[in-house]
Amino acid sequence: MEFSLPVSSHKDWLILGFKSNFLPPISPFKFARHHLLFRHPNKQFAYSCPCHSRLKIVKNPSLDRHVEKQNRIRFVLKLKTLLLSKPKRFIPLHILSKCRSYLSLSDSRSILSMILRYPTIFELFTIPTPPTPFNATKPLSQLCVRLTPAASALAAQESNLKSAISNVLAAKLQKLLMLSSHHRLVLSKLVHLAPDLGLLPNFRSRLCNEHPDKFKTVDTSYGRALELVSWNPELARPLSFTEVDSRELIVDRPLKFKHLKLQKGLHLKRRHQDFLIRFRELPDVCPYTTVASELSKESIEAEKRACSVVREILGMTVEKRTLIDHLTHFRKDFALPNKLRCMILRHPELFYVSVKGQRDSVFLVEGYDDNGTLLEKDPSLVIKDRLMDLVMKAKRIRRERRKSEMNNDDVRDFIVESGEAYRDNGEFSDDGFEHLLDSEDPDWDSYFDGDDESDELLGEGVMRDFWIADVSSSLEGTDAHSETW
Numbered sequence: 001m002e003f004s005l006p007v008s009s010h011k012d013w014l015i016l017g018f019k020s021n022f023l024p025p026i027s028p029f030k031f032a033r034h035h036l037l038f039r040h041p042n043k044q045f046a047y048s049c050p051c052h053s054r055l056k057i058v059k060n061p062s063l064d065r066h067v068e069k070q071n072r073i074r075f076v077l078k079l080k081t082l083l084l085s086k087p088k089r090f091i092p093l094h095i096l097s098k099c100r101s102y103l104s105l106s107d108s109r110s111i112l113s114m115i116l117r118y119p120t121i122f123e124l125f126t127i128p129t130p131p132t133p134f135n136a137t138k139p140l141s142q143l144c145v146r147l148t149p150a151a152s153a154l155a156a157q158e159s160n161l162k163s164a165i166s167n168v169l170a171a172k173l174q175k176l177l178m179l180s181s182h183h184r185l186v187l188s189k190l191v192h193l194a195p196d197l198g199l200l201p202n203f204r205s206r207l208c209n210e211h212p213d214k215f216k217t218v219d220t221s222y223g224r225a226l227e228l229v230s231w232n233p234e235l236a237r238p239l240s241f242t243e244v245d246s247r248e249l250i251v252d253r254p255l256k257f258k259h260l261k262l263q264k265g266l267h268l269k270r271r272h273q274d275f276l277i278r279f280r281e282l283p284d285v286c287p288y289t290t291v292a293s294e295l296s297k298e299s300i301e302a303e304k305r306a307c308s309v310v311r312e313i314l315g316m317t318v319e320k321r322t323l324i325d326h327l328t329h330f331r332k333d334f335a336l337p338n339k340l341r342c343m344i345l346r347h348p349e350l351f352y353v354s355v356k357g358q359r360d361s362v363f364l365v366e367g368y369d370d371n372g373t374l375l376e377k378d379p380s381l382v383i384k385d386r387l388m389d390l391v392m393k394a395k396r397i398r399r400e401r402r403k404s405e406m407n408n409d410d411v412r413d414f415i416v417e418s419g420e421a422y423r424d425n426g427e428f429s430d431d432g433f434e435h436l437l438d439s440e441d442p443d444w445d446s447y448f449d450g451d452d453e454s455d456e457l458l459g460e461g462v463m464r465d466f467w468i469a470d471v472s473s474s475l476e477g478t479d480a481h482s483e484t485w
Helices: 028-032 062-073 073-083 093-103 111-116 149-164 166-179 187-197 272-280 300-316 324-328 342-347 380-425 444-447 452-460 472-474
Strands: 003-006 036-039 044-048 090-092 122-128 141-147 182-187 215-220 225-229 321-323 350-352 362-363
Touching: 028 141, 036 444, 044 380, 062 073, 062 350, 062 362, 073 090, 073 093, 073 141, 073 149, 090 093, 090 111, 093 141, 111 122, 141 149, 149 166, 149 380, 166 182, 166 187, 166 300, 182 187, 182 215, 187 225, 187 321, 187 324, 300 321, 300 342, 300 362, 321 324, 324 342, 324 362, 342 350
Parallel strands: none
Antiparallel strands: 003 044, 036 044, 090 141, 122 141, 182 225, 215 225, 321 362, 350 362
16 A cells, blocks of 8 residues: 655655655655655655565464364365255265365365265265166166264254344345445355355345345346345444453553554564554544545555455454455455455454465454454354364264274284294194084085175175175165165
């Protein structure tokens, strides 16, 4: 962000006028060290605010922990969304393999192995394949995935909760439309922000059509969009700045110096602190009533309005955080600056940027306490906590299974070592019982020497996996119903 400053004369290069009154007049040579640019055509100086791209991000472990938890169950949430979007609530694996990009799975990661990691949330079963000319003589089966009864019950509870608070969710959409410049948002953009706002995946067909008095869907050149119908003055109230001073002072008196509350371990330069203190002292700009086109893009008022817009959006989210990429989708709709990430980094007293995960996340600092706990917990987070309990239970099952496999390997190694020791000691000498089960009847021996039908299907020397059942025998006598895998 730049501020244009006039120059009085070429000899005396001093800044006589500064609209924002942020800095005292200084020479351009000293000002150049603080990112002052000289424009020859207009003979104006452009002052850039404290360094944003080079600003060091001090990590906050308590807030980064929320991002790590979200990344840990990202596959679970996306697969659950896919399953709930289907009418029969299940997907065959050969169709699910086409959704690897949505599930954020690399080519080396197997979908089947990821599903088996969460036995408390997903279960596998088989259904008969429809008859085709290729399998007309013998029916085959295909492997599918669906939610377990416990996960299905949580999904039903979440759906009932969202239906009960549909008015609250509709108010969030109405506030977003009131924030936009043209009071219209494309639905394809809202899809990215919908999970953070607490909206169901089917909000475009259900919620957008259930409140015709607030908004409606229209056709635009960019696709289907949601347009504002009525303006609610009660919702056009921005978040108030409630700074809580937790310092215990012995004498109750005003501070001699102005104080800026920052997170622990964050030490800014004096020039940056002065900028943030003077930025806070400026009069508030209402993001609902202030038209962005009336403000200059390089003015401090425009940045004040952009910060208020980001605060309003983060205040509507469930966990008071979202991805920076989601905000950039609405850069033109909300008249946000092009360098949005730089602006967010420039105000650590309002926002915190976490670099955990594949994409950066932005937090609303005032929505959390010093320990990283949400001050206002949304009711839908209770269901998410129960889902996390199922994920942790699946992790314990995997750990116990791994320990049992290790114990079985140890016992097997012990038996082999013991057998070798016995052979070395001559314990397995000829005691006359070697041929106890031998029979002189050739018919009896030929009964066990015959080839099995399953060996003929697999071929000689082919190993059979433990989860593959004989298709002809498993489907024989069934009435084309699914069977649990």
